[in-house]
C-alpha cells in the first residue's frame with residue numbers, strides 16, 4: 634500500500650449501561666476492545682463479523698460520531714482524535730458515512746433538495762442555484778431524476794432512499810466512504826443494484842471504502858482487503874481473495890462456510906454457524922472465540938492470542954493455532 638489514507642490503531646470503545654429491575658447494576662459493554670487497520674487511497678476495505686461484534690461502533694468511533702475511549706485515528710498522517718473546530722470540520726468532509734437505514738439519516742420534514750444542499754452551504758462549497766445544480770447532478774449520478782429535489786423522504790422506496798443517502802454522502806466530495814451495512818435493509822432484488830452503483834462510483838471517483846457487513850459474499854465481491862471481527866477485536870485480516878479462499882482463523886472459516894455460495898451443488902449442505910456470539914459485556918477469557926471453536930486447544934482458554942503477521946502481504950491472524 635502507498636501512504637495510507639486512514640490508519641486506525643488500538644481503537645477502543647466501551648459503553649457503560651445499567652441492568653436489573655432497579656437499573657442499579659452497572660455493566661460495561663466492551664463493544665470495541667482493540668481494533669487496528671489501515672486503508673489506502675481508493676482501496677475498499679471490508680469489516681465483517683456477526684451482529685454485535687462491534688463493527689458499527691468501530692466505524693462510528695473512527696468518524697467521531699461517538700468518541701472512542703482509547704486508540705489512535707490518523708487521516709493522511711493527521712491525528713483525527715485531537716482535531717477540533719475547523720480542523721475537525723475539514724476532516725469530516727473527507728470521510729462520509731452511508732447508513733443501513735437511510736430513512737433514519739434523512740429528516741422527514743426536509744425536502745431532498747434541502748438535504749443535499751445543506752451540507753454544501755455549511756461547508757461553504759456552494760449555495761443557492763449553484764448548490765441546487767450540483768444536487769441535481771449528484772442525483773443523476775445515483776440514477777434519480779432532478780424532480781426528486783422537491784420531494785420528501787417518505788415518497789421513496791428503500792432503494793431510492795439509499796440512492797439519496799449515497800448522493801448526500803457525495804455532496805462534500807469525500808475521499809473515503811464508510812458504508813455501514815449499506816444494503817442489508819433492502820430487498821434482495823434491490824441490493825445488487827445499489828452494490829453495482831457503489832462499485833461504479835468507486836471506480837469513477839476513485840473513492841476508498843470502509844465497507845461494514847455481516848455478509849462475507851458481499852464483502853468478497855466489493856472489497857480488496859477484509860478484516861474479520863469478533864467480540865471487539867480483529868481476528869484475521871488480509872487480501873479478500875486470500876481470506877475467503879484460505880481463511881486461517883476458525884471463526885473466519887465458520888463465516889466462510891456459512892456464507893452463500895453460487896455453486897448450487899453446495900447449497901443446502903452448508904454447516905450452520907455454531908453457537909451464538911457471547912455478550913460483549915462478559916467476553917470469555919483467553920481467546921474470546923474458544924467456547925465456539927471446534928479446534929480449540931488448552932492454550933485457548935488461558936491467554937489471548939497475539940497478532941501474527943503472514944508473509945508477503947497476506948495479512949495476519951490472531952489464533953493460537955497459527956502463533
Ligand SMILES: Nc1ncnc2c1ncn2[C@@H]1O[C@H](COP(=O)(O)OP(=O)(O)OP(=O)(O)O)[C@@H](O)[C@H]1O
Pocket residue numbers: 648649650662663664682683684685686687688689690691814847912913914
Ligand atoms: N449505545 C450503546 N450502548 C450500549 N451498548 C451498545 C451501544 N451501541 C452498541 N452497543 C453494544 O455494543 C456491541 C457491539 O455493537 P455494534 O452495533 O457495534 O455491533 P455490530 O457488529 O455493528 O452489529 P450490528 O450489525 O447488529 O449493528 C453490542 O453488544 C451492542 O449491544
